[in-house]
Amino acid sequence: MSANLVLVAVVGVLFAAGVYLLLERSLTRVLIGVILIGNGVNTLFLVASGPAGRAPIVGLSDVDDMSDPLPQALVLTAIVITLGVTAFLLAMAYRAWQLNGHDDVQDDVEDAAIRRRAERDEVSSSYDDSAGGTMDEEGSDEAAETAGERR
Amino acid sequence: MNASALVPLPVVLPLFGAGLALALGRSARAQRVVSVVVLALVVVVAAVLLARADEHGPQVMHVGGWPAPIGISLVADRLSALMLLVSVVVALCVLVYSLSQGLVEYGPDTPLSIYHPTFLILVAGVANAFLSGDLFNLYVGFEILLAASYVLLTLGGTADRIRAGSTYVVVSLASSIVFLTALALVYAATGTVSLAQLAGRLDELPSGVSLMLQLMLLTAFAIKAAVFPLSAWLPDSYPTAPAPVTAVFAGLLTKVGVYAIIRTQTLLFPDSPLSDLLLWAALLTMVIGILGAVAQDDLKRMLSFTLVSHIGYMVFGVALASDDGLSGAIYYVVHHIVIQTNLFLVAGLIERRGGSTSLERLGGLARLSPALALLFFVPAMNLAGIPPFSGFLGKLGLMQAGVDDGGWLAYVLVAGSVVTSLLTLYAMAKAWNRAFWQPPAPAPDDAAGPRTDLHRKPVRTATPVNGRVATVALRAGMAGPAAVLLLVGVAMTVFAGPLFGLTDRAAADLRERTPYVEAVLPGGAP
Numbered sequence: 001m002s003a004n005l006v007l008v009a010v011v012g013v014l015f016a017a018g019v020y021l022l023l024e025r026s027l028t029r030v031l032i033g034v035i036l037i038g039n040g041v042n043t044l045f046l047v048a049s050g051p052a053g054r055a056p057i058v059g060l061s062d063v064d065d066m067s068d069p070l071p072q073a074l075v076l077t078a079i080v081i082t083l084g085v086t087a088f089l090l091a092m093a094y095r096a097w098q099l100n101g102h103d104d105v106q107d108d109v110e111d112a113a114i115r116r117r118a119e120r121d122e123v124s125s126s127y128d129d130s131a132g133g134t135m136d137e138e139g140s141d142e143a144a145e146t147a148g149e150r151r
Numbered sequence: 152m153n154a155s156a157l158v159p160l161p162v163v164l165p166l167f168g169a170g171l172a173l174a175l176g177r178s179a180r181a182q183r184v185v186s187v188v189v190l191a192l193v194v195v196v197a198a199v200l201l202a203r204a205d206e207h208g209p210q211v212m213h214v215g216g217w218p219a220p221i222g223i224s225l226v227a228d229r230l231s232a233l234m235l236l237v238s239v240v241v242a243l244c245v246l247v248y249s250l251s252q253g254l255v256e257y258g259p260d261t262p263l264s265i266y267h268p269t270f271l272i273l274v275a276g277v278a279n280a281f282l283s284g285d286l287f288n289l290y291v292g293f294e295i296l297l298a299a300s301y302v303l304l305t306l307g308g309t310a311d312r313i314r315a316g317s318t319y320v321v322v323s324l325a326s327s328i329v330f331l332t333a334l335a336l337v338y339a340a341t342g343t344v345s346l347a348q349l350a351g352r353l354d355e356l357p358s359g360v361s362l363m364l365q366l367m368l369l370t371a372f373a374i375k376a377a378v379f380p381l382s383a384w385l386p387d388s389y390p391t392a393p394a395p396v397t398a399v400f401a402g403l404l405t406k407v408g409v410y411a412i413i414r415t416q417t418l419l420f421p422d423s424p425l426s427d428l429l430l431w432a433a434l435l436t437m438v439i440g441i442l443g444a445v446a447q448d449d450l451k452r453m454l455s456f457t458l459v460s461h462i463g464y465m466v467f468g469v470a471l472a473s474d475d476g477l478s479g480a481i482y483y484v485v486h487h488i489v490i491q492t493n494l495f496l497v498a499g500l501i502e503r504r505g506g507s508t509s510l511e512r513l514g515g516l517a518r519l520s521p522a523l524a525l526l527f528f529v530p531a532m533n534l535a536g537i538p539p540f541s542g543f544l545g546k547l548g549l550m551q552a553g554v555d556d557g558g559w560l561a562y563v564l565v566a567g568s569v570v571t572s573l574l575t576l577y578a579m580a581k582a583w584n585r586a587f588w589q590p591p592a593p594a595p596d597d598a599a600g601p602r603t604d605l606h607r608k609p610v611r612t613a614t615p616v617n618g619r620v621a622t623v624a625l626r627a628g629m630a631g632p633a634a635v636l637l638l639v640g641v642a643m644t645v646f647a648g649p650l651f652g653l654t655d656r657a658a659a660d661l662r663e664r665t666p667y668v669e670a671v672l673p674g675g676a677p
Binding site for chain 1: 308314325328332339
C-alpha cells in the first residue's frame with residue numbers, strides 16, 4: 001500500500017498542534033486542541049484507506065478502481081461524535097466561565113488540602129499521641145512528657 | 152425462536168426507553184415506570200443470553216443481515232453475557248435507589264427529567280461495548296457511555312461538579328483520541344476492524360507493528376479502567392457526583408475498560424510480549440491505590456481509591472495469561488462490580504443519615520442506625536477479602552494462579568496483593584471505627600483551617616445539633632437496593648462453585664480463541 005506523504009504530514013502537524021493545545025489549562029483551548037486532533041485522526045483514516053478512486057457504487061465503476069468506503073463511513077461516525085462532544089465541552093466551558101469568571105481546569109481541592117496539611121506537618125484527628133505507639137524523630141521522651149502532663 | 156435475535160435487545164431496549172422517557176419528560180412517574188420496566192426486561196434478556204451462551208456457545212447477530220467481515224456483528228459469549236448480566240442487575244438496583252433518593256434530594260432547580268434518559272443511554276453504551284464484535288463498534292459503545300457519563304457527572308452544573316467534570320471530560324477525550332488513532336492504524340495495517348478477522352490478521356503482522364498497536368489500545372483502555380499511572384483522574388472526579396451516579400460509575404465504567412483489556416489481550420494479542428509490563432502496572436495500581444485510600448478522610452474519596460487499587464487485581468489476572476488467572480480475573484470483576492457499587496450506595500445512605508461523608512464529622516452511627524452499620528460492614532469486609540466472602544475467594548483464585556505461574560514477578564504480585572488486601576482491611580476498619588464506633592463529633596470543627604467542603608450542595612440531610620446528629624430515617628427504597636446488592640455479594644460466596652465453573656469455561660474459551668472466531672465467521676476468515 002502506498003501512503004500519501006502530504007496527508008501524513010498534515011496528520012503530524014494537526015496532532016502536534018492539538019496536543020500542545022490539549023495541555024493548556026483553559027477549556028476553550030483544550031476544545032480547539034480536541035477539534036484539531038479529531039481532524040488529524042479523520043485524515044489518518046483517509047491515509048489508511050489508500051489512494052482515492054471512483055465512487056464505490058456497484059455497476060458504476062470497476063471494483064479495482066473504487067475507493068475503500070469503510071474508512072469514510074468510520075470517519076463520518078467519528079465526525080458526528082466529535083460534534084456532540086464539542087457541543088458539550090462548549091456548554092461546560094461556558095458554565096465554568098459563568099461560575100468562576102474563567103474556564104481554567106482547576107486543581108483537585110482535597111488533594112490541595114492534604115498537601116497543605118503535609119506542609120504544616122499537621123496530624124490527622126484520629127492520631128492519638130498519648131497511645132505512644134509510634135516514635136517521632138526526636139525520640140519518644142517528648143511524647144511521653146506531654147502525655148504525662150495531660151494526665 | 153432463534154436466541155441470537157435477542158442479542159441486540161440490551162442495546163436497543165435502553166435506547167428506545169431513553170427516547171420514550173425523554174418524550175415523557177413532563178411526567179416523572181411515567182419516566183420512572185419506563186426506566187424500571189426497560190431495565191428489568193434487559194435483566195431478563197441478559198440472563199437468557201448467558202444461559203444460551205453457556206449451553207450453545209457464543210450467540211451472534213449480524214446487524215442488518217450482512218455477514219461478519221462486511222457488517223457489524225454483536226456477539227454474546229460467556230464473558231460478555233456474564234458481564235452484561237451483572238452490570239444490568241447493578242444498574243437496576245442503582246436506578247431503584249435513585250428513584251427513592253430523587254424524591255428527597257433534588258430541588259426544583261435540578262433538571263430531573265434528564266436523569267432517566269441519560270441513565271438508560273449509559274446502560275445502552277455499556278451493553279454495546281460488551282456485545283460488540285467489532286473494534287469500531289466498541290469505540291462507539293465507549294463514546295455512548297462516556298457522553299452519558301459527562302451529563303450525569305455534571306448534573307445540575309454546580310461549581311464543584313463542573314470543576315470535577317472538566318478533568319474527567321478532558322481525560323476521557325484524550326483516551327478516546329488514543330483509541331480512535333489506534334483504530335485508524337489497525338485498519339491501515341490489517342484492512343479490517345472485525346475482532347474475529349483481526350484475530351487472524353494481527354498474527355501475520357511484523358512483531359514491531361503489532362506491539363505498537365497493542366500498546367496504543369492498552370493505553371486507551373488503561374485510562375478508562377484507571378490503571379496506574381493513568382488513574383489520577385478517578386478519585387478527583389467521582390466523589391462530587393450524586394451518590395447513585397458515583398455508584399453506577401464505580402461499578403460499570405472502569406469495568407468496561409477492564410473488559411476491553413481482557414477481550415483484546417486474549418483475542419487479538421494472545422502471545423503478548425507485554426505481560427511483564429502489565430504485571431508491574433497491576434502491582435503499582437494495587438499498592439499506590441490503596442496507599443491513597445489509607446490517607447483519605449472522606450469516605451467517598453477513600454472508596455474511589457480502593458476502586459483504583461482493586462483494578463490492579465483484575466489486571467494481575469489478565470497479565471498472567473493462564474486459564475486460572477483469567478478465570479480469577481473474571482470472577483474478581485463480577486465480585487467487584489457488585490461490592491464497589493454496594494459500598495458507594497451505602498456511602499450515599501451514610502451521607503443522608505449522618506449529614507456528611509467526612510470521617511471527621513461522622514460518629515456514633517452504629518448506635519444510631521444498626522441496620523446501616525450492617526449494610527456497611529458486610530460489603531466492607533467483603534472488599535477487604537475476609538473469608539468466607541467472595542472477595543476472599545476471588546483473591547485466593549488470583550493468588551493460586553500467581554503461584555502456579557512460578558515467575559519471581561508473579562510471586563512479588565502475590566505478596567503485593569496480600570499487602571493490598573491487608574491495607575484495604577485497615578482503611579475499611581478506620582472508616583468503621585470513625586463513622587460507626589467512635590462517639591459523635593462534638594461540632595463541625597471550622598477552626599481546622601481553610602478546608603473546602605466537597606459536599607456543599609443544596610441537599611436536605613441531617614444536621615448536627617448540639618453534638619448530636621438529628622435523625623433522618625432511612626427510606627426503604629434506598630436501603631432496599633443496597634441490601635439486595637449485599638445479598639448478591641453473599642450469594643457469590645454461596646454459589647461460588649458454579650460461578651467459578653462458569654468463569655473457568657469463559658476463560659478457557661478466551662484462551663482457545665476459536666469458539667469466538669468460528670461463531671462470528673462460520674466459513675473461516677477470508
